Amino acid sequence: MRAMVARRSEWSPVRLVPTVTLVILAVLTVLPLHVPDYASVAPLLALAGVYYWTIYRPDFAPPLAVFACGIVLDLLDGGPLGVGALLLLLARAAVLPQRRFFVNRLFPFVWMGFTMIAAGAILFLWLLGSGIEGAWLDLRAAMLQWVLTVATFPAVAYFLMRVQRACVPPE
Amino acid sequence: MRLAVPIKVVGQRFGLPILVLASVAMIVLGKADTLLFERMRSGFADSAAPVLRIISEPVAAIDSVVGDFRDLFALRSENARLRVDNERLLRWQQVAQGLEVENGRLRELLKLTPDPSASFVTGRVIANSGGAFVRSVLIDAGNGAGVVRGQAAITGEGLVGRVTEVGERAARILLVTDLNSRIPVAVDGSRERAVLAGDNSDEPRLVYLPPRSALKVGDRLVTSGNGGIFPPGLPVGVVSGITDGIIRVQPYAELSRLDFLRIVDYGLNGVLPQAVAPRPPKPARGGRAG
Numbered sequence: 001m002r003a004m005v006a007r008r009s010e011w012s013p014v015r016l017v018p019t020v021t022l023v024i025l026a027v028l029t030v031l032p033l034h035v036p037d038y039a040s041v042a043p044l045l046a047l048a049g050v051y052y053w054t055i056y057r058p059d060f061a062p063p064l065a066v067f068a069c070g071i072v073l074d075l076l077d078g079g080p081l082g083v084g085a086l087l088l089l090l091a092r093a094a095v096l097p098q099r100r101f102f103v104n105r106l107f108p109f110v111w112m113g114f115t116m117i118a119a120g121a122i123l124f125l126w127l128l129g130s131g132i133e134g135a136w137l138d139l140r141a142a143m144l145q146w147v148l149t150v151a152t153f154p155a156v157a158y159f160l161m162r163v164q165r166a167c168v169p170p171e
Numbered sequence: 172m173r174l175a176v177p178i179k180v181v182g183q184r185f186g187l188p189i190l191v192l193a194s195v196a197m198i199v200l201g202k203a204d205t206l207l208f209e210r211m212r213s214g215f216a217d218s219a220a221p222v223l224r225i226i227s228e229p230v231a232a233i234d235s236v237v238g239d240f241r242d243l244f245a246l247r248s249e250n251a252r253l254r255v256d257n258e259r260l261l262r263w264q265q266v267a268q269g270l271e272v273e274n275g276r277l278r279e280l281l282k283l284t285p286d287p288s289a290s291f292v293t294g295r296v297i298a299n300s301g302g303a304f305v306r307s308v309l310i311d312a313g314n315g316a317g318v319v320r321g322q323a324a325i326t327g328e329g330l331v332g333r334v335t336e337v338g339e340r341a342a343r344i345l346l347v348t349d350l351n352s353r354i355p356v357a358v359d360g361s362r363e364r365a366v367l368a369g370d371n372s373d374e375p376r377l378v379y380l381p382p383r384s385a386l387k388v389g390d391r392l393v394t395s396g397n398g399g400i401f402p403p404g405l406p407v408g409v410v411s412g413i414t415d416g417i418i419r420v421q422p423y424a425e426l427s428r429l430d431f432l433r434i435v436d437y438g439l440n441g442v443l444p445q446a447v448a449p450r451p452p453k454p455a456r457g458g459r460a461g
Contacts (some may be wrong), residue, residue, distance in 0.1 A: 027223070030298040031230050032308065038427065039299040040306070040371070067190040075215040076223075078336075078343055079304040081208050082197030089191050129304045132202065133350050137304070138371060 017167050018053045018061040021160060022069035025049040026084075030076045040141045043148040046073055047121055048156040050088045051114050054095040055102045056160075057168055066092050080132050083125070091121050107157070115150045122146045213338035216309055220341040223297040224311050231295075231430065289402050292316045292434040294342070306332075306349035306371060310432055313338045323394070323435045329406040329423030330354065330394060331432055342434070346426055347407070348375050356407050357395035358386060364395050367407060367420060373427075374411055377418035388413060392420060402437050 025045040032039075046069055053061035070085030077084075095117060102110050126142040201208045242249070294312030312318050314337050324331040324344045332352060336343040345352050352369035356377070365380040380386060390410045396403025411421035 027219075027226065030223075030300065030309075031227055032296045032299045032429070033230060033234070039308075042299070063187045063190050067194070070194070072215075075212055076219065076298055076309075077300040077305065078212070078307040078309070079300065080198055081201045081211070082194040083304070086191060086194035086198065089187060089194060093187055093191075125304075128198075132198065133304070133371075135350065135370070141371075 014167055014169065015060055017163060018049075018057060019065040019068065021163055022046055022049045022053070022061065022065065023072055025156065026069055026073040026076060029073065040138070041144040041148055043145065043152040044118065044121065045149075045152065045156055046070070046084070046088060047091055047118060047149060048114065048153045049160060050091050051095055051117055051153075052157055052160045054092050055099045055110065056164060057171065058092075058096055058099065059171075060168060061092075063089060063092065079129075083128060083132070086128075087121055087125055090124070091117055094120070107154075110157070111150075111153055114153050118146055118149045118153075122149065209336055212343070213313075213336045213341070216336070216341040216343065217313065217338035220297060220309070220311050220313075220338070223309065224295070227295070227297045290436045292318055292436060293431055294318070294434065295431055296429045297341070304371075306346040306352075306369065306426070307335070308332075308344050308346065308429055308432075310342055310344060310434075311340065312434065313340045313342045315339050317436060318342045318434050319436070322437070323401045323405060324432045325405060325435060326424045326429065326432060328425065329408060330401075331422075331424045331426065331429065333401075334434060344432060347422055348373060348426060354401070354407065355395045355397035356392045357403070358384075359391035359393050361385065361390075364397065365392075367392065374419040374421055375408075377410065377420055380418065386410060386413070386418065402435055405435070 025048070029042050029045050050061065050066055050069070066088045067085050070083075070088040071081070073084035073088075074081045095113075098113070102113055122142050122145055126137055126139065129137045197208075292312050294310030294316070296308045297311045298309035300307045310324075318334055318337050320334050320337050322334045324334060330347060332344045332346040332349070333354070334342050335345040346369070347354055347367060348369045348371065350369055350371045352367075352375070354367040355364065356367045357364050361384075363381055363384050363386065365377050367375050368378045369375040377386075377392070388410050392407040392409065394401040394403055394405040394407060406423050408420045408422040410418060412419045
C-alpha cells in the first residue's frame, strides 16, 4: 500500500487528490452536453463531491480546497463570483458536525442525507440569486436541478469511492 | 514542523469564517465593480480553454453519434419534409434572385450608401453556464481571433447573444435569454423599434414597444442596428405569445443545443474604410444569415 506511506499529520501529494476530484466535478458541470435546457438545471456535482469528502475525509478537503473549487465553478459558469464558493463552504460547515451519523452507514442513508443538503443548498442558491439579480429566478428550474443533483449523487459517490480506495489512506 | 502547528490551529479554527467572509465580499464587490472580476474571469477562461476544448471534444463526438442514430430513425419522414421544403425554397430562390437584381438597380439609382460589410469569426462552445443564474456560454475564440466585446454571436438560424468577456483564447457570450441581456430589435415589416429583454426563461420578453403597436403573434423580429454594434437585420425570433401585455419571443436559434457560433465583426461600427473589412464576393450583404 503506497498510500499508507502518507501519515496523517504529514503533507503529501495524496492530500490534493480530493481537491483535484472537486475541480474535475466543477468542470464536468459546465460541459456543453447539447441536451435541451440542460444548462439551467445542470446538477451540482461539486456539491456532491464536497458532501462526500466532508463525511469520509474532511481533513483531506479543508475549507481552502472547498473554497478554491467554488471559485473555479464560479469562474467557469459565468455567474456572480463567490456564490459557488459560499455555497460549498456553507455545505461543508453544515455537514461536518453531522458526519459521525453518516460515516459508517449504508449508502441509502448517506444518499438521504444528501437529498436534504442539496435541497437546502439549491434553495439557498435560488434565494441568493434572486437577491443578487433583483428578480425571482425560475423556481421550477431550481427544483429540477435539485432532482438531477440528487439523481446523479450515486454516480459521483461511486467515482469518489473508487478514488478514495485507490489513493487516499484510511483515517 | 512544530512551528507550523499554531498557524495550523489558527487556520483550522478561523479558516472557514475567513473564507466565508471572503466569498461574501466577492459577491458584494462583484456587484459593485465588475471590471476587476471580468479581467479575472477572462484570464481564467483563457487558461482553462485548452482543457475545456479537449474535454468537450469527446462529449461532442458522443453527442453527434447519438444524433446520427436519432436521424437514422427519422430519415424517411425527414426526406419527405425536405422534398416539400426544397420545392418551396426553390420558388423563393427565384423570387429572391429577381428581387436582388431589382434591389441592386434601385440602390444604384438612389446612390444609397452601402452598409458596412461584416466578417465572421467562428468558435466552438466549450462550456455552458450551469444553474439558474446566468445564461451564457464560453467559446474557444478570443481576442487573438479578432473577437471584441459587444459583438453579436449568431448561428445559422439567428441571433444567439452578445460577447461580454474576451480573453486571448476564449470569450463569453451572454445569451439573449439572460436576465441582463437587452437587444435593440425591430419588427420586420412595420419597423417598430423595441428591446428584447431576457429574464432567464427560454422565451425573452419584448419591452419598450411603441404604444398602439399592431404587433401580433408570429411577427418576425430582427436586430434594429440601434446602438451601432449589431448589424441591422440579423434574424432574432418570432413573437410567440402576448398575454396580459407581456410579449414573449421565441428565438430562432436553438439556444440549448449550441455547438459552433459565429461572431459578427461589423468593422468597428462602419468607421473603418471599406477596403479593410473583407468583402463577400456577392453584392448581397454578408451580415444577413438564415
